[in-house]
Amino acid sequence: MKTLSTVPPRAATARRAPPALARFLRHRAALASFVLLVLIALACFIGPFLLPNSPVDSDWSAIGLAPTLQGGHWLGTDELGRDLLARTLVGGRVSLEVGLLGTLVSTLVGVVYGASAGYLGGRTDAVLMRIVDMMYAIPYMLIAILMVTLFGRAFSLVVLTISAFSWLDMARVVRGQTLSLRTREFVDAARAIGVRPAAIIARHIVPNLAGIVAVYATVTVPSIVLTESVLSFLGLGVQEPMTSWGVLIQDGAQKLEAMPWLLLGPAAMLCLTLYCVNFVGDGLRDALDPKEH
Template identity: 85%
Template sequence: MPPALERFMRHRAALASVVLLAFISLACFVGPLLLTNTPIDNDWGAMSVAPTLQGGHWFGTDELGRDLLARTLVGGRVSLEVGLLGTFVSALVGVIYGATSGFLGGRVDAVLMRIVDMMYAIPYMLIAILMVTLFGRAFSLVVLTISAFSWLDMARVVRGQTLSLRSREFVDAARAIGVRPAAIIAQHIVPNLAGVVAIYATITVPNIILTESVLSFLGLGVQEPMTSWGVLIQDGAQKLEAMPWLLLCPAVLLCTTLYCVNFVGDGLRDALDPKER
């Protein structure tokens, strides 16, 4: 067993979180296919029913008789897809941008980092509202809106690591034999950033899921009939006194997912970061 994997296996909270995340992901992606109720089916004889094992509505129903379990699982699938796709875009853009800036250095690094600083100064929520108002609330647009700013932190982290890697002996050897800068970045710098990127990606996933939930809570997220945990939480918050289960069920799953991803990040940090060994 590789030493890094062995160290990760010793992190009990991270290991338990991986199992729980796998179960939640499997339930969200496969569960809706196994349920007899769909998120849009109306059970007119069971409207606003509290969670019960009888009648097939384990999480209860909303005021339209729609099964909350089916809506929560489908909403979880959307939230997880947004989190994973957004993190992939964030890592891809952030690694390329940060590695290029850190490796080239000098004026190029200064210009690229000033661009990042200027983007930090742009009110993110204002841009999100503007994009949703102009182009609608399609799933792809929500992912694009979140990804447009989520790569900034990744770029800074990667740039800092690249600054320390570019003075290493293997980089000097590659320069000496005439390897082009682009090839050095792709073949020598980026592979040595895998641990840092993996650790930071586990921080980015819950941040993006939470951002999507906030946008959906404000009515700027995905559009009906598509739903997400943020949409369900917004709907449940409006009916908290009459039907608290509408808020409780998706909120518990959202919080559990966020905590599990953070614990996995802690485990990866202990396993891959030499400073933490």
């Protein structure tokens, strides 16, 4: 004879949900920021194809036009008659790509470097961390200017320049966590049965760092996006026909008195994106907090 479950369907679903995911969903600010961040990303990657105006073509009848519904120029146009909304979305695509690619590279390098230094310990750890200290002492902006001067302002070079130093903080965080993990029982057991150090790091150390790495990666994204914006503002970022929020903010700052709308749109999108990523990071930090388990 079949027995009917007394647990309501919603309660059963809630019990099956991962605790970390359930805690993140209860964080209203983080959840709303995540949804808004997804909408911003969709707008930047899909929006330019749906808008009536091109980000590169000029509308000679609407040069320097203030925000208006005329001709679909909702955020106005620049001094060449190019639609600012389309250019803001395209610039957001470049800024987000730099942020995501730079975060991916810095996370991979930082996790491998920091986990290796923390697990191996001893002289290896001392040498690897002294290299990190020396790289901290190098003027980052000077290296960026030198690389751009020698090799040009290509998109890949901008990502490489930012990633070359952004992994240092991740390496230090991962190394500190690894120092505490390498003394745990499961690591001692793996070492006792003859598992190689590389396998221990890959199978036992790195998976247990997923929470702190995910949280710190959300902190790295806005940092890299802001760094790219600063480089572009200084004229060291991507070059035409590509654009980014930093390039648009630089153009808007130069024409602030005559055409203030050139600055307001890109700056608002940049600030909104950075706030959303920070709130998502706060939600992940609370959801993945070991004290909650």
